[in-house]
Amino acid sequence: MERVLLLICCELIIAIGFSGGSPNHKHRPACWKAILKCHGEPDCRYAYDQYIHACAPVISGVRKICPSHCISSLIQLNLTRNGPDLEDCDCAMDPVCRSTQQAIDPCVPRTRAMGCTEARLQCETDPACSSAMRDYLFHCRKLFGGQRCSEGCRKVIANMRSIPKALQLDACVCDGSDRNICEYIKLSMRTLCSESSDGGSGFSDTMEDTDDDDIYQDDYYYISDVRVQTLLLVKLLLKLWKVCICFG
Known part of the structure; x- marks a missing residue:
């Protein structure tokens, strides 16, 4: 009889343990x-x-x-x-x-969400992700200024969502000293690149982007390191903040 009661008590303790919290915590x-x-x-x-x-x-x-x-x-x-x-x-x-x-x-992040700093570092070590990131920094530069999400930018984003390491950048949590910039870019993506939003100003991508492409393309391809490009982007956005925007 005592053995039966002991087994029942053990089962109750196990049941309470599984229903009460994380499996990593004994109590x-x-x-x-x-x-x-x-x-x-x-x-x-x-x-x-x-x-x-x-x-x-x-x-x-x-x-x-x-x-x-x-x-x-x-x-x-x-x-x-x-x-x-x-x-x-x-x-x-x-x-x-x-x-x-x-x-x-x-x-509370259920999957221990990765910070965007770590996600970016992991992306840099993955050839497919780092290549997609270079395309993103080039084709989506109007997005960083909060202007528009071009068709070229949308295609790059769609491609990045097919790359495992790049998916981490979409789901990561903004952190570190660049958190405000990161949050602003994510907000711009949600508002300008969503299917329901107006993706442009009425002009075609070629009409709007050609002149800028001629100006920036030569310089762009001299900068192959993703981290350098990110730092340049941070400096640009900081200048934009000081001139025209205050973020909360």
Whole structure:
């Protein structure tokens, strides 16, 4: 009889373990303990403060959609030694803790989303992806300025979505010092390159792009390294920001 009861208890423990959280956690730490432990680690405490600031609108309920920098801060927090415990900690009966977990849950990357910096570095090492990236930087330059998404740019983007390493660039989370620029480019792609948006100004691609192609093509092909092109693009966009745009 005791053996039967023991087996039943073991099955219940296993069932609770599978339904209660991540398989990587043998038990769920109390959230207040996880926070104290995080604050004892400088990197975790800094990442936690960044998360509180970046995700404040989501936690308070002001915003339902997660900003990219909120998702990025969660990724950075999870990269610290004690950060992962916060993702799957036990709130017990604390209502504030529970509401915070419920609000922030949609923002937590389920697949440990890759940062765009890492995605770009991986793309550079892949011949097909790096070649597609060079085409993208050349044919989509009007997109970077927020002007239009040409037919040539659309074709390049479609081609990139057939390349595994390039797909990471589409799904990655903007991070690092170039996060704002990255978010602006992603926003331009969503608004200008979607099927329903107006892809141009009424002129054909050849009429609009020919003069620019003559000017830039010679210089473009002298620059074969993707990273150099990216740095040039960053400098260009920073100049555009200072002149005409302020991004939040």
